[in-house]
Amino acid sequence: MEANRISLVVLSDKREQLQMAAMIASVGAVSGADVLVFLSMNALRYFVKGAERRAPPEGPMGALMEQKKVLAFQDLFASAVELGGAKVHPCSMAIDVLEIKDGQLEDFIGEPMGLTQFLDVASQGQVWSF
Amino acid sequence: MADRKVVDARGSFCPGPLMELIAAMKMVEVGDEIEVLSSDKGSASEIPQWIKKVGHEYLGSVEEGGVWHVTVRRTK
Numbered sequence: 001m002e003a004n005r006i007s008l009v010v011l012s013d014k015r016e017q018l019q020m021a022a023m024i025a026s027v028g029a030v031s032g033a034d035v036l037v038f039l040s041m042n043a044l045r046y047f048v049k050g051a052e053r054r055a056p057p058e059g060p061m062g063a064l065m066e067q068k069k070v071l072a073f074q075d076l077f078a079s080a081v082e083l084g085g086a087k088v089h090p091c092s093m094a095i096d097v098l099e100i101k102d103g104q105l106e107d108f109i110g111e112p113m114g115l116t117q118f119l120d121v122a123s124q125g126q127v128w129s130f
Numbered sequence: 131m132a133d134r135k136v137v138d139a140r141g142s143f144c145p146g147p148l149m150e151l152i153a154a155m156k157m158v159e160v161g162d163e164i165e166v167l168s169s170d171k172g173s174a175s176e177i178p179q180w181i182k183k184v185g186h187e188y189l190g191s192v193e194e195g196g197v198w199h200v201t202v203r204r205t206k
Contacts, residue, residue, distance in 0.1 A: 027145050027176075030152050031183055070143045079149045083156070 005034045005125025007118070012130050013042035015055040015062035015073070021130040022076035029084025034125070037077065038118045039109070040091030043130075044098060047074060047090070047106050074106060081108040089113035132203070134163040139173070140197060147173035147200075148180055155186070155204055163189065166200045174198035 006028045010021045021037070029035040039047060046055055053074060057063040080086035090105060092112035137154045139147035147168040154164050168174055174191055177200045181188040187203040 023145055026149060027180075030149070031180060065143075068143065069141075071146045076145070076149070079153075083149060083152050 004032060005036075005121070007036045007038065007122040007125060007127045009038050009040070009118075009122075009127065009129045010043045011041040013046070013055055014058035015065060016058045017130040018043060018046065018055050018073040019062075019065060019070065019076075021128070022073035022080070024128060025086055025088075026076045026080040026084065029080040029086035031084075033084075035080060035084065035086035036118070036121050037080070037086060037088040038091060038113060039088065040094045044090055044094045044100070047077075047109055048100060048104055049106060078106070078108045089118075091115075091118075132161045132163055133158065134165060137164055137166045140167050140169045142168070142173075143170050144172040144176055146170070148176055151177060151200075151202070158204055160204050160206060163201055163203050166198075166202070168198045168200060169196060171198065174200055177202070 008021050008025055012018060025035050025037050045051055053072060077088055081088060087110055088108060089110045090112050092114045095112045135154055135158055137150050139150045147166055147170055151164060151166050178188045181202050186205045189201040189203055191198055191200045
């Protein structure tokens with residue numbers, strides 16, 4: 001197993017989950033890991049341009065992060081890409097179900113990815129799920 | 131003589147100050163120093179760990195009035 005590859009499956013629509021995923025992606029990427037983020041299910045809608053960017057809190061920590069204006073998880077994922085070369089891809093199934101068209105997702109997000117490709121990459125290192 | 135850049139990350143929470151440092155690191159020359167101002171205590175310990183991991187030079191930290199001044203040097 002390659003310890004320097006981190007794959008994240010991001011499904012949640014809760015602020016705490018999305019924030020932690022973005023923190024691991026960004027710090028992992030700038031620390032030399034090959035980071036792959038796979039966005040699917042209820043998480044994906046927060047990455048559509050012009051859509052609501054604020055995810056609801058799961059508990060008091062999420063509310064506090066909102067109150068203290070902690071950096072948005074979308075911006076952290078963007079930093080992971082820009083500063084650390086992370087790859088962020090939407091799940092092709094979620095793209096189809098949500099009827100998301102080309103160009104509608106944030107610019108730092110790559111092409112839709114299927115599970116076969118994701119699982120192939122994920123088999124080569126750590127996998128985190130949020 | 132090496133330049134010194136100040137990154138004011140006060141008010142930003144982990145990993146915000148680290149990410150601001152890394153963005154600044156890409157803008158300075160090898161040998162230059164960067165001083166990060168952070169009101170986030172966690173970042174004051176996170177930054178030296180990152181510096182050690184990636185091989186830059188950690189020059190030290192001081193805390194003044196709730197603000198950590200973390201100074202590093204780009205080495206590569």
